[in-house]
Each structure stands twice: as C-alpha cells, then as structure tokens.
Amino acid sequence: MAPRPEGTAPGVLSPEDLLRVLLVEDDDGDALLVEELLDDARVKVELHRATSLDLALEMLRLHDVHCILLDLGLPDAVGLSAVERLQARNDPPALVVLTGHTGIDLGVQAVAAGADDYLVKGEVDGDLLGRSVRYAVQRRRSKEQQRALYRSEVRAAETARLERALLPTPLVTDETIAVMVGYIPGGNGLLGGDFYDAVERPDGSVLCLIGDVAGHGPDEAALGATLRTAWRTLVLSDVDPAQILPLVERVLVPERARPEVFVTLCQVVIAPDRTSVDLYLAGHMPPLLLQGSCSELPTTSRGRALGIPVDGGWRVERVPLEGPWALMLYTDGLIEATLADDRETALPAKADVARTQDALPRRERLGVQGLIKAVDTELANGDEGLVERVFRLVRTLHGGPLVDDAAVLVVGWGGPDQDARGARTATLADSDEWSQ
Structure with missing residues (x-):
C-alpha cells in the first residue's frame, strides 16, 4: 500500500486510475467474494484487507486509501458505530457500506451517518460494485474540491482584509501634495508584514510611514496591520x-507572536510650509530624494529597529528641501532583488533589460545603488505611473517575481508656484497578475 502523501490535491477520476481499496471484513468467505467481484469489475483496484476496525484505522493512519468497503458486522464494531468512527477522522476516504440486511433502513442510516453508498451482500455483481466504488471516490473528491475552494475563498477574503489594513487610503487633503503608493507580494505567495500610511494633520503637516515586520505569513501581516492602525491613531490624536515610535513599540512588544520579531520603520514629517522634513529611522533605509535625479536622502540618525532589546532610541533629523521635490519610502523587498546575470551595477538599456534571463546565474543584489539607477531610468520618462514602472523594472532585473514583498510610498510637492493637483495613484498588485 502506498504511503499517505502530504497535501494531495483532489482531481477528476480517470477510468485508468488505480484505486486503492481497503476491505474491512472479518469473514474470509465474504472477503473472497468481494475480491472476485472486483476482479470482474471494470475498474483498476489494488485491494487490501483488514479484519477489524482497529486494524483498519491503523492502516489508514499509515497509508493512502481511496475507498473503504465496510462490513457493518465486525468483532470490534457493530452497526453504525464503525461508520461514525471512520467519519470522525480528518479527511476520511470514500466509504461504501456492505450489509447483509435486505431492508433499506440500515443502509439509509449509514448514508446519513456519512457513507457514500451502501450495497446488500448477495445482491451485487462486479459491475455494480465497481461503479459504486468509482462513484463514491469521485463524490468524495468533488466534496474535497468544494471544501478546498471554500477555504481558498475564505483565505482570499482574509488576505484582502489584511491588505486593506496594511495598505490604507492616505488621508492627505492638500491637493498640491502628490501621493503614489504601491505594493506587490513576494513570489512565495505568503502575505508579508509590509505596510505604509500617510496622514495630514490640521496644522498642515503631513506624516508618512513605511514599515516592515520581520518574517512572512498571517501573524506578521496581522501585526503589521495592528502597528499601522496604532500609528494612524496616534497621528490623528496629535501625539x-x-x-510616536516609542508608543508604537509599546504596542509591538505584547502583540508579536515571538520575542525575536522586530519591525523596521521610516517616519517622515513634512513641514506645513513644505520646505523641510523631519526624518525618524528605526532600523530602516532612508527615503530616496527625487529632485531631477534620484539620490539617497542624507542622514546620520538611523536608530535601532523596534522590538530589539538594546539601548538607544530614535533621534529626529531635519532635512531642508527646495521645491519641487519628492521622497520615495520603500521596503527592502526591492533592494533584496538579485540581478539575473553577472553585470555590474550599471543599468543596461531598457531593450536589454526586457530580454529573458532565466538561464543566467544570479549572484548580485540590486542594492540601494541599483534601485537608485532603476528609479533614474524611469524618471527619465516622467513621473506618471512611476511606482508601477519601478516595480516592473526591478522585477525584470530580478528575472521574475520578487522573493520578498515590496511596498513603496512616494510623496511629493511641486513647489510654491504649482497650481496643478498632485498625482494620486495606487499600484496594489494582485497575485494572479504579478506572480507570472
């Protein structure tokens, strides 16, 4: 009998499929009759036998079975108790009951208890037994597919709720401020803990945030959503x-699933007159300054990540700016991308970037300087759709979906003479499009 596989996906049963059938029957004569009927049936069967329910349960624990043929009169189980014990298992196989009673009451009760079909001994031939086994297996597979679809829909809905909490609509009322946001999931399909936000206060200052919870999965995503919500609450409370960062850390410590989980954050406070920003770094990369070309915002005040039990806090650093300007806050999913060939950090022509690179070795991280070059390449074509274009270029350089999630928040100001409304875009890539 084949070992029980992990996570086997159900499918449509083919006439050529080999079905592993476990006969639970203590009578040798009846067992021989079932074996002969299956030999006559138009179905490929690998038959195994257990003479008691306890032995059958042990065999099911160790091996994969498509269908059980169950006698209701066993030494250690009488009547429907055997059906109930088999159905109490996780993901039980298809179950066809064999009964010696000609009345239909017991068979109907067995189906009501979870059996897929019932047959009366002495009234069944090979074709009927074969059809019953095949139909029972297909019926059980169809039920499993329906359950898998339902679970997938539930997970998708939960993921969407988490993403909405991680990636909210920025609350910036000043129409001269451009806000462009984006998020793409990593290629592993697990939801990460990247998050961002932007909120304008009544005094005209605009606070922006980008953060990254260490790790991947629902726990990290839920923690990121919690921290992002706590941050917005503090901002709206005029703290x-x-x-803000010390208070967010006070939320982090009791909420994290494990004591080694930490969070990196970048908080930017844009002055009401838009001529300077206050920068707070908690183990995070400084923003990129987009002002004609791309460069890293100068800073000397990078503090520790939140949740790391070492001394030291976070010191604000004020950076003067002359309009027009834009800042790109990002998570490390972008700079952790690896180049798909052995080129140096020089960015090739866009026609070369688009070529297929699957067969080329990966050995060099894109890094901050590589990201700066990528942003410069896209800035040459204007700022419309900038976030999405940067995502696509980095993915092309990487040669496919990124390993880690990546989030970007671009906030900009066109200067005191700007009359046009600042761009407001969101690239919230779904998995179907961006996993290709």
Whole structure:
C-alpha cells in the first residue's frame, strides 16, 4: 500500500486510475467474494484487507486509501458505530457500506451517518460494485474540491482584509501634495508584514510611514496591520511625532507572536510650509530624494529597529528641501532583488533589460545603488505611473517575481508656484497578475 502523501490535491477520476481499496471484513468467505467481484469489475483496484476496525484505522493512519468497503458486522464494531468512527477522522476516504440486511433502513442510516453508498451482500455483481466504488471516490473528491475552494475563498477574503489594513487610503487633503503608493507580494505567495500610511494633520503637516515586520505569513501581516492602525491613531490624536515610535513599540512588544520579531520603520514629517522634513529611522533605509535625479536622502540618525532589546532610541533629523521635490519610502523587498546575470551595477538599456534571463546565474543584489539607477531610468520618462514602472523594472532585473514583498510610498510637492493637483495613484498588485 502506498504511503499517505502530504497535501494531495483532489482531481477528476480517470477510468485508468488505480484505486486503492481497503476491505474491512472479518469473514474470509465474504472477503473472497468481494475480491472476485472486483476482479470482474471494470475498474483498476489494488485491494487490501483488514479484519477489524482497529486494524483498519491503523492502516489508514499509515497509508493512502481511496475507498473503504465496510462490513457493518465486525468483532470490534457493530452497526453504525464503525461508520461514525471512520467519519470522525480528518479527511476520511470514500466509504461504501456492505450489509447483509435486505431492508433499506440500515443502509439509509449509514448514508446519513456519512457513507457514500451502501450495497446488500448477495445482491451485487462486479459491475455494480465497481461503479459504486468509482462513484463514491469521485463524490468524495468533488466534496474535497468544494471544501478546498471554500477555504481558498475564505483565505482570499482574509488576505484582502489584511491588505486593506496594511495598505490604507492616505488621508492627505492638500491637493498640491502628490501621493503614489504601491505594493506587490513576494513570489512565495505568503502575505508579508509590509505596510505604509500617510496622514495630514490640521496644522498642515503631513506624516508618512513605511514599515516592515520581520518574517512572512498571517501573524506578521496581522501585526503589521495592528502597528499601522496604532500609528494612524496616534497621528490623528496629535501625539508629538517624537513620541510616536516609542508608543508604537509599546504596542509591538505584547502583540508579536515571538520575542525575536522586530519591525523596521521610516517616519517622515513634512513641514506645513513644505520646505523641510523631519526624518525618524528605526532600523530602516532612508527615503530616496527625487529632485531631477534620484539620490539617497542624507542622514546620520538611523536608530535601532523596534522590538530589539538594546539601548538607544530614535533621534529626529531635519532635512531642508527646495521645491519641487519628492521622497520615495520603500521596503527592502526591492533592494533584496538579485540581478539575473553577472553585470555590474550599471543599468543596461531598457531593450536589454526586457530580454529573458532565466538561464543566467544570479549572484548580485540590486542594492540601494541599483534601485537608485532603476528609479533614474524611469524618471527619465516622467513621473506618471512611476511606482508601477519601478516595480516592473526591478522585477525584470530580478528575472521574475520578487522573493520578498515590496511596498513603496512616494510623496511629493511641486513647489510654491504649482497650481496643478498632485498625482494620486495606487499600484496594489494582485497575485494572479504579478506572480507570472
């Protein structure tokens, strides 16, 4: 008998499929009759036998079985108790009951208890037995497909709720401020803990945030959503920006699933007159300054990540800016991308970037300088759709879906003479499109 596989996906049963059938029957004569009927049936069967229910349960624990043929009169189980014990298992196989009673009551009760079909001994031939086994297996597979679809829909809905909490609509009322956001999932399909936000206060200052919870999965995503919500609450409560990161850390410590989980954050406070920003870094990369070309915002005040039990806090650093300007806050999913060939950091022509690179070795990280070059390449074509274009270029350089999630928040100001409304875009890539 084949070992029980992990996570086998159900499918449509083919006439050529070999079905592993476990006969639970203590009578040797009846067992021989069933074996002969299956030999006559138009179905490929690998037959195994257990003489008691306890032995059958042990065999099911160790091996994969498509269908059970169950006698209701066993030494250690009488009547429907055997059906109930088999159905109490996780993902039980198809079940066809064999009964010696000619009345239909017991068979109907067995089906009501979870059996897929019932047959009366002495009234069944090979074709009927074969059809019953095949139909029972297909019926059980169809039920499993329906359950898998339902679970998938539930997970998709839960993921969508988490993503909405991680990736909210920025609350920026000043129409001269451009806000462009984006998020793409990693190629492993697990939801990460990347998050961002932007909120304008009544005094005209605009607070922006981008963060990354270490790790991947629902726990990290839920923690990221919690921290992002806590941050927005503190901002809307007019808490001093210098006190926000310590308070967010106080939320992090009891909420994290494991004591080794930490979070990196970048908080930017844009002055009401838009001529300077206050920068707070908690183990995170500084933003990129987009001002004609792309460069890293100069800073000397990078503090520790949230949740790391070492001394030291976070010191604000004020950076003066002259309009027009834009800042790109991002998570490390972009710079952790690896180049798909052995080129140096020089960015090739776009026609070369688009070529297929699957067969080329990967050995070099894109890094901050590589990301700066990628952003410069796309800035040459204007700022319309900038976030999505940068995502696509980095993915092309990587040679496919990124390993880690990546989030980007671009906030910009066109200067005191700007009359046009700032761009507001969102690239929230779904898995179907961006996993190709």
